[in-house]
Amino acid sequence: MLAKEIERAGIPTAFVTALPTIATMIGANRIVRGPAITHPFGLEEAQRRRIVERALEMLETPVEAPTVWEVPA
Amino acid sequence: MRRRGRLGFRAAGSSEGGLTAWELASFPPELLGELPAREGVDVEIVRPGEPVRITHVLDAVEPRVRPDGRAAFPTEGRAGEGRTNRLEGVTVLSCLDFPAEERPLHEQEALVDIAGPGAALTPFSETTNVVLTFRARDGLGNEELEDWARRETLAVAEELARPTLAAEPVDVERFELEPADEGLPAVVALVQLSDLGPLYYQYVYGVPAGRAGLPRPIDPAELLDGAVTCGEYHWAALRNPTVFFQRNRLVRALYREHDRRLRFVGVVLMRGYEQSAEDKQRAADRAAEAVVGLGAAGAVITTDAGGNSHTDVMLTCRACERAGVSTTVIVAEMADPGSATPGLTDWVPEADSIVSAGNAEELVDAWMPERVLGGDTLLDGAPARDSGRIPVRNYLGATNQMGQLSLVGTAW
Amino acid sequence: MRVVHYVNQFFAGLGSEEAAETPPTRIEGAVGPGRGLESAFADGDIVATLSCGDDYFGEHEQEALARLVELLEPEGADVLVCGPAFGSGRYGYACAQFSRIASERLGIPTLAAMHDENPGVAAAEGRVLIVPTAVNVAGMRDALPGMARLAEALVSGRELGPPAEEGYLPRGFRRNAFAEKPGAERAIDLLLGKLAGETSSEVASGFDRVQPPAPVEDLGDALVALVTEAGCVPQGNPDRLPSIRAQGWLRYPLLDEQRLAPERYESVHGGFDVSLANEDPNRLVPLDTVRELERAGRIGRVHDAFYTTTGNGTPVAAATRFGREIAGELRDAGVQAVLLSGT
Secondary structure, three states: OHHHHHHHOOOOEEEEEOOHHHHHHHOOOEEEEOOOOOOOOOOOHHHHHHHHHHHHHHHOOOOOOOEEEOOOO | OOOOOOOOOOOOOOOOOOOOOEEEEEEOHHHOOOOOOEOOEEEEEEOOOOOEEEOOEEEEEOOEEOOOOOOOOOOOOOOOOEEEEEEOOEEEEEEEOOOHHHOOOOOOOOEEEOOOOOHHHOHHHHOEEEEEEEOOOOOOOHHHHHHHHHHHHHHHHHHHOHHHHHOOOOEEEEEOOOOOOOOOOEEEEEEEEEEOOOOEEEEEOOEEHHHOOOOEEEOHHHHHOOOEEEEEOOOOOOOOOHHHHHOOHHHHHHHHHEOOOEEEEEEEEEEEOOOOHHHHHHHHHHHHHHHHHOOOOEEEEOOOOOOOHHHHHHHHHHHHHHOOOEEEEEEEEOOOOOOOOOOOOOOOOOOOOEEEEEEOOOEEOOOOOOEEEOOOEOOOOOEHHHOOOEEHHHEOOOOOOOOOOOEEEEEO | OEEEEEEEOOOOOOOOHHHOOOOOEEEEOOOOHHHHHHHHOOOOEEEEEEEEOHHHHHHOHHHHHHHHHHHHHHHOOOEEEEOOOOOOHHHHHHHHHHHHHHHHHHOOOEEEEEOOOOHHHHHHOOOOOEEEOOOOHHHHHHHHHHHHHHHHHHHHOOOOOOHHHHOOOOOOOEEEEEOOOOHHHHHHHHHHHHHOOOOOOOOOOOOOOOOOOOOOOOHHHOEEEEEEOOOEEEOOOHHHOOOOHHHOEEEEEOOOOOOOOOOOEEEOOOOOOOHHHHHOHHHOOOHHHHHHHHHOOOOOEEEEEEEEEOOOOOOHHHHHHHHHHHHHHHHHOOOOEEEEEOO
């Protein structure tokens, strides 16, 4: 999957998805749970901002293995 | 007299300084004494090649006795010094069908086939087996029954070896590690012992692994001389019965290779089934520290049983590699034979050197024994005499992860 | 033995990249490497050669497969042989898929041949017998006899032996055997080998775990790119923009755009209801938020292009190839972090 190939090239990648279980299984390392398949980055701007900021936080955080972060409501 | 590897120092964790040696004297199976009579226990002999299936097996123990009168399976003092006698070619197998209403939580069937397609999966098809079938007793729950069965089995194993005290050995092996060529790589055996609660303990001097101060180094000879015994009854093929410690091929091979291809610098025991992610990581880190403390450049890491004990092993592998110790890990595979999905329960990228103990999910062709000991019905309700194909997973020690046997998974 | 041989447009002599869009076609008898293959059989004839352009197959996989099966059926073939594709990913992928589908739909034995790292191997998912070859056409002469032997073995109906013996790639199944030495001794050998610099293993994990890249120290200095698997593409005619449609992914310039305007972008992903995304494409590719953060200094700079894969149900091997291509471009552009949206 895309996330792993980009990570394999050494670029930290935050993968925002409504299916974090599958993402974990396949082995993406930095995963943020998005609200829905139809709109992983949220419906409204405020929600989108929270999701993006969480993803940015994760990009600045070391991880050891596939890790899923939730977005605070 | 055969000579073995020689060592000049004591492994950390021993009580006194100075050189130690341990001698293991082997005696022929013909010395097997009279079969013991025990109330509540059926005792039978099964010889190699007999068309017998033994079910509900708890443990396999080699008869041992010490000429100096100390216990063969000590709960105090120290094993691995002085001399111990063994009866070659004889195994004591204990069987128990736990009471139906109160079955153990993780219980799984354990079989030994003395003939047929399953015979090659365990070494017990080639020894003379003294089979002790313990019968449930009113008023005794599972843990009390197990305690009785285990103590009795070890006592019988000691009793059966008594005739050796008046006989001459056919062989004496001396286990002693003398100073070796410093240019050879230092290697440790890092051995995992389970503790998942009652009925799932491996014991160190009679203490469950979780309370035995693990991880810690021991003298390799202690492992070979009855310090570690088995009290776990899940994962038949993946667990390590007592005899696999008594006859431990890894430790014996490391003694043999000492001052030849490597320096054998010790054994570290660690616990499998630590109960939280933090505990697992902490134990892995401490095991790696213990290995580093022995001066090892490399470690062979063994596994006990299945499920999340594999996570402990993989975390330990990673911790060792990060501490600069190269590792080779021995694990069993759980691969669906009909599909191309890999069968490692857990894995870390640092586990790049793995010995396969075989695929426990493979099915063994159906076989109908002429006689069944232990119990006539398997745990899943099938008749033991006619149960159809059985997974390798159910054969005692068949995919043990200390490298005792030669079953291996191959790529197809 | 009646054999049908599948090759791509190049090996069928139909042309090179310019013929990559050729739809499935049938040629009488053996063509190109098929002649060498035919002479390697003890007693077999290539009754027909089927061919398809690599790009056509990639873009119209279901139609291509249906048509190829249609062309194959009346030939009365005892076996279908595909390739050798060597290292060519699109060709190897087609060989793997056609082998698999032909076997499933017509019940005839099939085999393919390609380099062991060809994405077609992963695409086969263990369901196709694949003869390993060299990475390029220099290995043609060496590849053909092995293909012929395996084809004959399949037609004979006998049970196949282990991969090393029969000359095919292990398919991911595991079978027990008894080794010459017990595991303990093998472990010591492996460990000493590893300490001497040669690491090997009896089990491949199958878990293709990637080491997580180190975090970005401060995104305020970083170049951040947006990527999506959700098929977000410009509305209307994409051909006027530099698209690489055949590769299954697209790159679009962002220039001065501060958000993805709904009248300019849409999602063509077939796997989910795209109406919400079409109302506001920023729900898939959060350009609006990311620009805000760029203005606020939280992010250094937004990369001047975003990437999107197209279509759903992309098989693993193809997705891997697309991913590597995109990753390569991002790395070459100096991108330091990526926000990726999945479906």
